[in-house]
Amino acid sequence: MSRFELSILxxxxxxxxxxxxxxxxxxxxxxxxxxxxxxxxxxxxxxxxGLKLGRLQHIFISHLHGDHCLGLFGLLSTLGLYERxxxxxxxxxxxxxxxxxxxxxxxxxxxxxxxxINPIPTNHSEVIYDDKAVTVRTLPLKHRMPTAGFLFExxxxxxxxxGDMADFYQIPHYRRAAIKAGExxxxxxxxxxxxxxxxxxxxxxxxxxxCSDTMYNEKLIPLxxxxxxxxxxxxxxxxxxxxxxxxxxxxARQAAEIARAAGVKRLMLGHFSSRYDxxxxxxxxxxxxxxxTILANEGLKYSF
Amino acid sequence: MSRFELSILxxxxxxxxxxxxxxxxxxxxxxxxxxxxxxxxxxxxxxxxGLKLGRLQHIFISHLHGDHCLGLFGLLSTLGLYERxxxxxxxxxxxxxxxxxxxxxxxxxxxxxxxxINPIPTNHSEVIYDDKAVTVRTLPLKHRMPTAGFLFExxxxxxxxxGDMADFYQIPHYRRAAIKAGExxxxxxxxxxxxxxxxxxxxxxxxxxxCSDTMYNEKLIPLxxxxxxxxxxxxxxxxxxxxxxxxxxxxARQAAEIARAAGVKRLMLGHFSSRYDxxxxxxxxxxxxxxxTILANEGLKYSF
Numbered sequence: 354m355s356r357f358e359l360s361i362l363x364x365x366x367x368x369x370x371x372x373x374x375x376x377x378x379x380x381x382x383x384x385x386x387x388x389x390x391x392x393x394x395x396x397x398x399x400x401x402x403g404l405k406l407g408r409l410q411h412i413f414i415s416h417l418h419g420d421h422c423l424g425l426f427g428l429l430s431t432l433g434l435y436e437r438x439x440x441x442x443x444x445x446x447x448x449x450x451x452x453x454x455x456x457x458x459x460x461x462x463x464x465x466x467x468x469x470i471n472p473i474p475t476n477h478s479e480v481i482y483d484d485k486a487v488t489v490r491t492l493p494l495k496h497r498m499p500t501a502g503f504l505f506e507x508x509x510x511x512x513x514x515x516g517d518m519a520d521f522y523q524i525p526h527y528r529r530a531a532i533k534a535g536e537x538x539x540x541x542x543x544x545x546x547x548x549x550x551x552x553x554x555x556x557x558x559x560x561x562x563x564c565s566d567t568m569y570n571e572k573l574i575p576l577x578x579x580x581x582x583x584x585x586x587x588x589x590x591x592x593x594x595x596x597x598x599x600x601x602x603x604x605a606r607q608a609a610e611i612a613r614a615a616g617v618k619r620l621m622l623g624h625f626s627s628r629y630d631x632x633x634x635x636x637x638x639x640x641x642x643x644x645x646t647i648l649a650n651e652g653l654k655y656s657f
Numbered sequence: 658m659s660r661f662e663l664s665i666l667x668x669x670x671x672x673x674x675x676x677x678x679x680x681x682x683x684x685x686x687x688x689x690x691x692x693x694x695x696x697x698x699x700x701x702x703x704x705x706x707g708l709k710l711g712r713l714q715h716i717f718i719s720h721l722h723g724d725h726c727l728g729l730f731g732l733l734s735t736l737g738l739y740e741r742x743x744x745x746x747x748x749x750x751x752x753x754x755x756x757x758x759x760x761x762x763x764x765x766x767x768x769x770x771x772x773x774i775n776p777i778p779t780n781h782s783e784v785i786y787d788d789k790a791v792t793v794r795t796l797p798l799k800h801r802m803p804t805a806g807f808l809f810e811x812x813x814x815x816x817x818x819x820g821d822m823a824d825f826y827q828i829p830h831y832r833r834a835a836i837k838a839g840e841x842x843x844x845x846x847x848x849x850x851x852x853x854x855x856x857x858x859x860x861x862x863x864x865x866x867x868c869s870d871t872m873y874n875e876k877l878i879p880l881x882x883x884x885x886x887x888x889x890x891x892x893x894x895x896x897x898x899x900x901x902x903x904x905x906x907x908x909a910r911q912a913a914e915i916a917r918a919a920g921v922k923r924l925m926l927g928h929f930s931s932r933y934d935x936x937x938x939x940x941x942x943x944x945x946x947x948x949x950t951i952l953a954n955e956g957l958k959y960s961f
Contacts, residue, residue: 368738369701369731393731394698397673419734419764423727427673427697430723434672452763459756460723 356507356559357382358656359582362398364623364649366588366602367420369393373625374651375420376565378584379404380505383486388412389503389563395424396431398651406432411482413489414445415565416475416500417452425453426460433464440467444481444489446499447472475499478576492576494567496601502564504577510555518551559657562617565624568598569607574614581657583617584649586624587635593626605635609642619657623649660811660863661686662960663886666702668927668953670892670906671724673697677929678955679724680869682888683708684809687790692716693807693867699728700735702955710736715786717793718749719869720779720804721756729757730764737768744771748785748793750803751776779803782880796880798871800905806868808881814859822855863961866921869928872902873911878918885961887921888953890928891939897930909939913946923961927953 358381365373375392379399386408388395399406409432414422425443432441443449449470457468473481473491476499482489485508492502511533519529524538532538538546562577565586577583588602597604603611605622612620620643625632632648639646647655662685669677679696683706690712692699703710713736718726729747736745747753753774761772777785777795780803786793789812796806815837823833828842836842842850866881869890881887892906901908907915909926916924924947929936936952943950951959 367734369704369735371701371705374701375731393728394701397675397678397698400673401675417763419731423731423764424697427679427723427727430671431673452759455756455759459721460727 356556356657357505357561357581358654359561359584360402360404361623361649361651361653361655362395362402363390363392363651364625365420366624366626367418368627370627372630373627374398375424376415376624377424378563379409380561381408382505382507384408385410385484385486387487387489387505390415390421390565391424391428392420393423393427396428399428401652402654406435407437410439410441411489412441412443413482413503413563414443414449415494415502415563416446416496416498417448418498418566421566422449426456429457429461429464429468432466433461436465438466440469442469442471442482444471444473446475446501448499473501475501478504490576492562492564492573493570494564494573495570496566496568500566502562502567502573504580505561505563507558507560509558512548512552513555514552522546522551524551561657564611566602568601569603569611571611571614573611577611577615577617579615580617582619582621582655583612583615584621584623585611587622587639588624588626590629590635590638593628605639606642609639609646612639612643612646618645620646621649621655622646625649660860660961661809661865661885662958663865663888664706664708665927665953665955665957665959666699666706667694667696667955668929669724670928670930671722672931674931676934677931678702679728680719680928681728682867683713684865685712686809686811688712689714689788689790691791691793691809694719694725694869695728695732696724697727697731700732703732705956706958710739711741714743714745715793716745716747717786717807717867718747718753719798719806719867720750720800720802721752722802722870725870726753730760733761733765733768733772736770737765740769742770744773746773746775746786748775748777750779750805752803777805779805782808794880796866796868796877797874798868798877799874800870800872804870806866806871806877808884809865809867811862811864813862816852816856817859818856826850826855828855865961868915870906872905873907873915875915875918877915881915881919881921883920883922885922886925886959887916887919887923888925888927889915891926891943892928892930894933894939894942897932909943910946913943913950916943916947916950922949924950925953925959926950 362377363374585608666681667678889912891909
């Protein structure tokens with residue numbers, strides 16, 4: 354059973370094309386949707402993805418380039434047309450505290466909910482969000498302005514109680530939480546049934562790393578080791594490596610080198626330059642280094 | 658030969674749907690493109706329309722609701738990726754002087770051109786733009802905030818010199834401008850050839866009126882009398898007339914009443930509420946009052 358479902362809403366770079374939209378992703382988990390970046394057009398793509406806007410409460414903005422956040426104000430206005438209270442939290446680099454409020458004031462006044470901006474660190478990894486199912490940490494990226502990636506980690510689940518064993522030993526409901534947490538069960542006659550006869554280990558927690566925009570940055574490697582999916586920007590191919598370095602972006606090969614060094618399970622490339630009419634060469638370039646690579650595309654839903 | 662070509666880039670209202678985008682239109686005339694409103698997603702729609710961004714210099718914003726201007730900042734950023742100098746002029750209600758500069762500062766810095774904001778009146782009709790081919794006047798609209806419509810008028814063209822007559826009388830080139838302006842031609846023997854033997858009247862100037870957003874407003878009627886095309890918002894149908902009045906919008910029937918009273922040549926309805934999956938009922942409602950009515954739709958190109 355998959356735990357995360359990632360919907361790619363936009364995976365182009367700043368220069369828009371008819372093929373790709375600016376950056377945005379919706380990560381669904383356990384009934385919640387986390388929005389990652391919010392380029393122009395995100396609200397429409399979100400709607401097209403079939404996800405419910407009512408499930409969205411936390412928005413994670415990697416950096417304050419327009420192609421990663423200019424869809425925010427239209428999206429919030431639209432959310433305001435729904436009857437919902439509470440708060441929407443925008444996790445974003447600290448400059449958002451200065452830049453967003455006047456725009457919200459002009460275009461998103463009279464919202465029925467609070468908008469809270471949570472300033473996030475961009476030069477080290479830190480937990481910025483935590484709910485009962487998921488923890489989100491920043492990943493320090495190297496771009497032309499303060500930029501953070503995001504690591505989404507499922508919480509360690511409790512052990513899975515085997516239904517037939519629970520029935521066989523007639524384990525009362527009030528004991529089950531403790532057994533899932535690892536305790537043995539003692540029968541009325543004093544016999545100890547060891548925990549590993551009653552339960553099996555939960556699936557290991559699932560992890561997703563979003564790294565865009567960034568130049569090649571080895572400091573990421575230990576932070577994203579073994580993640581189930583790494584989304585890494587691959588704005589250019591190796592033929593444009595000098596250009597990539599100049600504008601603080603990565604090549605597809607560099608993304609694959611990070612994926613290989615971190616031993617991730619799968620790499621997804623995105624944030625494609627408008628110069629490519631077809632990203633297959635980027636895919637091939639990455640697969641030479643890290644075979645388990647796929648291309649992002651608008652409309653793609655990826656479950657893991 | 659048509660003079661104006663109107664491309665509908667978006668004709669939905671604030672609540673986005675998968676059928677309609679927020680307001681934006683591109684009006685092409687004589688090699689220039691005038692952009693009217695600029696909702697989220699405009700730059701992509703502009704690109705899809707096949708128009709050249711290089712032809713765009715003047716942007717007309719009716720009012721400062723997000724669905725009419727939130728696409729501006731992404732569009733300007735993209736224009737900045739092209740090598741172009743000069744200036745881009747945003748004609749918009751005066752609050753734009755306060756609201757736009759900080760957003761431009763944050764998301765559109767280092768543009769290779771100047772962005773000039775031209776504050777426009779919203780409570781009377783006044784010429785706000787004028788080039789050698791076209792004049793643009795504001796139209797006072799009644800909405801929840803200061804809002805202007807726009808009347809695009811071709812300039813009166815000079816009379817058309819008939820080629821065969823010019824040859825027959827051997828009219829020298831240096832005399833032709835005066836004859837096109839209405840002068841007679843005097844032959845070497847003193848004979849006067851009257852102007853109407855040498856020329857015919859130019860086609861009457863073509864006019865386009867954009868009226869969105871507005872509630873029913875009879876003051877518009879004399880200002881748009883006889884225009885070749887009237888785009889009038891028709892957010893609701895008559896069954897929702899009370900709602901329309903409450904939120905300062907029009908019904909399709911009201912749009913048609915304005916069109917009939919002003920004796921326009923054709924009416925185009927737009928700014929549709931998201932509640933309609935099909936706008937045919939709006940069209941029928943308007944056609945009962947004003948038969949020459951059509952529906953706007955994204956991708957529509959209308960020449961007149």
